[in-house]
Amino acid sequence: MIKIYAPASIGNIGVGFDILGASIIPIDNSILGDYVTIKNYKKFKFVCIGKFSTELNKNLKKNVVLQACKNFFKKIKKKIPKIKIILEKNMPIGSGLGSSSSSIVASLSALNIFFKNPLNKEEMLKMMGNLEKYVSKEIHYDNVAPSYLGGIRIIIKKNRIIKCQKIPHFKNWLWVIAWPGTNLSTQVSRSVLPNYYARKICIKHSLNIATFIHASHTNQEKLAIKYMKDVIAEPYRKKLLYKFDEIKKKIKKIGGINLGISGSGPTIFSICTKIKIAYKIKKYLKKNFIKKNGFVKICKINSKGAQQIEKNNYETI
Known part of the structure; x- marks a missing residue:
């Protein structure tokens, strides 16, 4: 079994429209992010739980976690196996805190680890950005990158390869x-x-x-x-x-x-x-x-x- 937590994020952080983003954590250690759990099962099954799961589209086939699953196995050229995926939706939809990004990052990270890391970080980031397009109709990385890699990140695209550099942050902020x-x-x-x-x-x-x-x-x-x-x-x-x-x-x-x-x-x-x-x-x-x-x-x-x-x-x- 694999369980991944993907934190909330602040896209743009004001000054960096679509190219800067920050991963955040509450100082009281409360949960501000989504969990995805993957385990072997008798068939393929997808379940949504959590405080904000009722806000998701009732047609689970349209859920971004299932889209992540489809894209992942298409990329590694394998059929979707018999597994159970559980999304614990702790992030409000359309909040401006990277709600879809938390689900995307948690699900792809869990899949990659569960299946022995067939994709590198650049491939993962590119897939995450494409999944954001599925949600918002535009590719952007300012939420998925910091949620996935942590810190404040600037997005760099070169020859179709997505990379992120970490920007030093003021620890007293x-x-x-x-x-x-x-x-x-x-x-x-x-x-x-x-x-x-x-x-x-x-x-x-x-x-x-x-x-x-x-x-x-x-x-x-x-x-x-x-x-x-x-x-x-x-x-x-x-x-x-x-x-x-x-x-x-x-x-x-x-x-x-x-x-x-x-x-x-x-x-x-x-x-x-x-x-x-x-x-x-x-x-x-x-x-x-x-x-x-x-x-x-x-x-x-x-x-x-x-x-x-x-x-x-x-x-x-």
Whole structure:
């Protein structure tokens, strides 16, 4: 039997639209990610359990885990064997926390380990991106890459080979993430973005991401925060979120050093460096942003990524 945990992730992290993503873990060790278990069985069977399993398409044949299974065995040129796959869906659908990515990463990682690692990491990443296209109609890696490999990742594509470089992160940063309890599909969130951007916006975006990555590598925290700004998506997507501008101003007054949209939204994230401030932000967001069934969690960067569960312990893949 193999059981894999794939953590939640923040796509874009504001400054890096579609090319940067971060893997996160709550500081209270609560679960924020999906599990996939694979075991030998008398026939092929797929089962969904977990808090958010009822949000999945009732037609399980359309589930991304089954698509991952089909793609995996097609790639290794084998028939689908007699196994039981169990998806424990702990992530809300359309949350902006890489819900589909958690399922994709957990299922492919479990399959690869269960069948003695026939695919390398580059092949796995490429398949993960293609499966994201199955969900959102576009290939993107800013959630699957950090969920799979951990840390903050920049996506690099060269000669059809997908590679990810790890970007140094500031270990004192606390990431307060808030899911309001509502859903927002990636397709809808992408539909509000313009097809073309003015030259000055492109230049500003290039300056922001170049400076942020430089500052991360040279340990210049204030410089990183100063240029951690989203000029590509936030100006258009914020209208889809409840009182975004008002909340952003309030968070800065409380002591947050940044506020951004996690992936496509509706989850937002705030960064701070002091735990007292983090709890104040959490309290404010619970009162002013969260609706029924939503949550706020104080997180740090998860450097490990997807992990195999061994006797209730985590083991990095």
